[in-house]
Amino acid sequence: MDIIKDYTQRVTNAQQQADKFKELANGYSLMRLVVFALLVLALYFAITLDDFTVLAISFIISLFCFAWLVSRQSVFEKQKRYFLDLKKVNENEIESILNYSNIYDNGSRFADDRHFYSADLDIFGNASLFQLLNRAATPTGNEKLAGWLSAPAEKEVILARQEAIKELSSKNAWKLEMQALLLFANKAETNQLKNLFVYLHIPLALPGEKWLGIYAKIAPYLLVLLIIASYFFPVLRTVAVLVGLFNLGIVSSKASYIKKADLIAGKIGDTLNNYAIVFEKIEKEQWASGYCKNLVERLATGNTSAQIKELSGLINKLNYHLNLIVGFVLNVFFLWDIRQIIAIENWKRNNDKNLEAAFDVIAAYEALVSLASLHINYPDWCFPEIADGPAYTLTAKGLAHPLISRAKRIENDYELDSAFNIDIITGSNMAGKSTFLRTAGINTVMALCGAPVCAQHMKVSVMTILSYMRIKDSLNESTSTFKAELDRLQMLLKAVESDQKIFFLIDEMLRGTNSVDKYLGSKAVIERLIGKKAVGMVATHDLQIAELEKKYPAYIRNFYFDIQVVNGEMLFDYKMKHGECKTFNASLLLKQIGIDVEAE
Incomplete structure (x- = not known):
C-alpha cells in the first residue's frame, strides 16, 4: 500500500x-x-x-x-x-x-x-x-x-x-x-513516424536548388532596396512590384515540391518538438547501468535533442504559409516556402541516418520503463538468476501467476535443476494443472526478457517456451481440432530437433480423438520426446501416462494436483505434490448439474 x-x-x-x-x-x-x-x-x-x-x-x-x-x-x-x-x-x-x-x-x-x-x-x-x-x-x-x-x-x-x-x-x-x-x-497516428522516416530517406530533388537557394538569400535585400529607392525614384515602384510578382511566380512554380514536403513533414512539427524534449530528458539524466549508458551513446553524441528541435523549427516555419496573409508577405519578400524546403533538405542530408536509431532509443527506454513498473509496483517480486550449462534449469520458490490478484493466487514451488526431465502432471478437473503450466510459462517469458517474476526466488536457463494448450479448430482453414493438434505436435517435434533449447508445456494431448488412440498417441509422442532429450511438462487426466515413470525412472517425474471431498463438497488447495493423482471429480461435477454417473 x-x-x-x-x-x-x-x-x-x-x-x-x-x-x-x-x-x-x-x-x-x-x-x-x-x-x-x-x-x-x-x-x-x-x-x-x-x-x-x-x-x-x-x-x-x-x-x-x-x-x-x-x-x-x-x-x-x-x-x-x-x-x-x-x-x-x-x-x-x-x-x-x-x-x-x-x-x-x-x-x-x-x-x-x-x-x-x-x-x-x-x-x-x-x-x-x-x-x-x-x-x-x-x-x-x-x-x-x-x-x-x-x-x-x-x-x-x-x-x-x-x-x-x-x-x-x-x-x-x-x-x-x-x-x-x-x-x-499514446493515441497518435500509428504510421506518423514511419511516414516521416520514409520522407527523410527520399530526396526531394528540387530542380535548380542551388541557384534558388542563392536567390532566396538575395531576394529580400533586393526588394527592400527597390522599395526604399522608389520613394526617391517613383519609376522603380513598378520594378519593385514586378520583382515581388516574380518571387511569387517562382514559389508557385515549385508548388508541387512544396506540397510534397508539406504533406508528410508539415503535420509533425509540434510532435517532433515534443520528442525533442524527451530526448533532452534522456540525455541530461545521469546513468549508472551499462545498458542505459549504451542507449544514450547512440543519441548522436548527445546532440539528438538539438537536431530534432532544429527539424521541428524548420517544419513549423514551413507551416507559416498556412496563414494566407503571412504566407503571402513572406513569399513575396523571402521566397519563404522555398527557403524552408531547401533548409529541410539540407537537414535531411546531414541527419537522416541518425533519426531512426534515435527513436529506437526512445522505444528501448519505453520497454525498460514498462518492465520497471513491475519492480516498482510489486517490490516483493524477484529478479531471477540466469543459469548456464547444457542441461535445463527451472527452479522456483513461491511461484505464482502474475495476472491473478494477490488475494486469489496460489504459490507453488518447482525444481528442475540442471537436468533433463519430462514431468507428468495429473489431477482432477479445475485442480490447477493448466494454471500451473501457464504460471511456469509466463514467468519464464518474463524472466528471459529481463523482467522481475512473480516469485520469491527463481533460477532459469535461457530457453524457448513452446506450448500446446488452447488448440482450436478453424472453419476458415478447414482445420479440425485433431488436425490442429497434429500441426502443433509437428511444430514441437521440429523445434526440439533444432539447435534451440526448447521447454515444452503440453496440456491434455490429442484430446480430439478417442481415448485409446489418445493414450497410445500421447505415449508415443512422449517417448519420441525422451529420445530427443526434450524437456518440459505434460498435464493429463490419463493415469496410464503416469505409468511411464516406471519405464523411464531417470527421465519421467510424476506430480499431481488433488482435491479433498468432504460431505460431497470439493475442496481445492491448488498445491502441486509429488506422485500420481488418486482422486478425480468428473462424476461429482456432473452430479452438480443433475447428471448421475453409475459405476460399472
Missing part, C-alpha cells in the same frame, strides 16, 4: 500544479482582452485627434504586447497539459495495481495463434501480460516491448536489462515524468 500512497500524493501534487498554470493561463488571456481594449481606445483617440502617429505607435506596441502575451499563455497551457498528463499516468499506476486496468495499448495486434507460446500464455490482448506491464506510448515502443516478450534474450542482455530496470526503478519520479512527456503519442 505504500506505493499506492506515493502515487496518490503525486496525483494531488500534479493537480495542484495544473490548477496553478490554468490560473496563470487564464490571467494572460484576460490581459490579451485588456490590450485589445486599449488598442480600440487608441484608435478612438487617433480618429478624434486626427493623428495617424498615435494609431501607428499604439498598433505597434499592442502588436508586440499581444504576441508576448500569446507566447506566455502558450507556455502556461503547455505546462498545464503536462501536469494533467502526469496526473493521468500516476492514476493509471494506481488502477493497474488495484484493478489490472491500463490506459496503454494491450498489444492485441501482436497476437498470433501460430506463435510458440504467446496465445496460450496470454502474452498479448485483453487481460494479458502486455496489458499489465505496457507503459509504451509510441508505436515503436510497443513493437520493442512485444519483441522482447516474443523471444528469449541472451544471458548477457537479460542481466544488462535487469540492471537497467533496477536503476529506472530507483528513478520513479523520472520514469513517471518520461511517461507524461510521451503520453501525447
Whole structure:
C-alpha cells in the first residue's frame, strides 16, 4: 500500500500544479482582452485627434504586447497539459495495481495463434501480460516491448536489462515524468513516424536548388532596396512590384515540391518538438547501468535533442504559409516556402541516418520503463538468476501467476535443476494443472526478457517456451481440432530437433480423438520426446501416462494436483505434490448439474 500512497500524493501534487498554470493561463488571456481594449481606445483617440502617429505607435506596441502575451499563455497551457498528463499516468499506476486496468495499448495486434507460446500464455490482448506491464506510448515502443516478450534474450542482455530496470526503478519520479512527456503519442497516428522516416530517406530533388537557394538569400535585400529607392525614384515602384510578382511566380512554380514536403513533414512539427524534449530528458539524466549508458551513446553524441528541435523549427516555419496573409508577405519578400524546403533538405542530408536509431532509443527506454513498473509496483517480486550449462534449469520458490490478484493466487514451488526431465502432471478437473503450466510459462517469458517474476526466488536457463494448450479448430482453414493438434505436435517435434533449447508445456494431448488412440498417441509422442532429450511438462487426466515413470525412472517425474471431498463438497488447495493423482471429480461435477454417473 505504500506505493499506492506515493502515487496518490503525486496525483494531488500534479493537480495542484495544473490548477496553478490554468490560473496563470487564464490571467494572460484576460490581459490579451485588456490590450485589445486599449488598442480600440487608441484608435478612438487617433480618429478624434486626427493623428495617424498615435494609431501607428499604439498598433505597434499592442502588436508586440499581444504576441508576448500569446507566447506566455502558450507556455502556461503547455505546462498545464503536462501536469494533467502526469496526473493521468500516476492514476493509471494506481488502477493497474488495484484493478489490472491500463490506459496503454494491450498489444492485441501482436497476437498470433501460430506463435510458440504467446496465445496460450496470454502474452498479448485483453487481460494479458502486455496489458499489465505496457507503459509504451509510441508505436515503436510497443513493437520493442512485444519483441522482447516474443523471444528469449541472451544471458548477457537479460542481466544488462535487469540492471537497467533496477536503476529506472530507483528513478520513479523520472520514469513517471518520461511517461507524461510521451503520453501525447499514446493515441497518435500509428504510421506518423514511419511516414516521416520514409520522407527523410527520399530526396526531394528540387530542380535548380542551388541557384534558388542563392536567390532566396538575395531576394529580400533586393526588394527592400527597390522599395526604399522608389520613394526617391517613383519609376522603380513598378520594378519593385514586378520583382515581388516574380518571387511569387517562382514559389508557385515549385508548388508541387512544396506540397510534397508539406504533406508528410508539415503535420509533425509540434510532435517532433515534443520528442525533442524527451530526448533532452534522456540525455541530461545521469546513468549508472551499462545498458542505459549504451542507449544514450547512440543519441548522436548527445546532440539528438538539438537536431530534432532544429527539424521541428524548420517544419513549423514551413507551416507559416498556412496563414494566407503571412504566407503571402513572406513569399513575396523571402521566397519563404522555398527557403524552408531547401533548409529541410539540407537537414535531411546531414541527419537522416541518425533519426531512426534515435527513436529506437526512445522505444528501448519505453520497454525498460514498462518492465520497471513491475519492480516498482510489486517490490516483493524477484529478479531471477540466469543459469548456464547444457542441461535445463527451472527452479522456483513461491511461484505464482502474475495476472491473478494477490488475494486469489496460489504459490507453488518447482525444481528442475540442471537436468533433463519430462514431468507428468495429473489431477482432477479445475485442480490447477493448466494454471500451473501457464504460471511456469509466463514467468519464464518474463524472466528471459529481463523482467522481475512473480516469485520469491527463481533460477532459469535461457530457453524457448513452446506450448500446446488452447488448440482450436478453424472453419476458415478447414482445420479440425485433431488436425490442429497434429500441426502443433509437428511444430514441437521440429523445434526440439533444432539447435534451440526448447521447454515444452503440453496440456491434455490429442484430446480430439478417442481415448485409446489418445493414450497410445500421447505415449508415443512422449517417448519420441525422451529420445530427443526434450524437456518440459505434460498435464493429463490419463493415469496410464503416469505409468511411464516406471519405464523411464531417470527421465519421467510424476506430480499431481488433488482435491479433498468432504460431505460431497470439493475442496481445492491448488498445491502441486509429488506422485500420481488418486482422486478425480468428473462424476461429482456432473452430479452438480443433475447428471448421475453409475459405476460399472
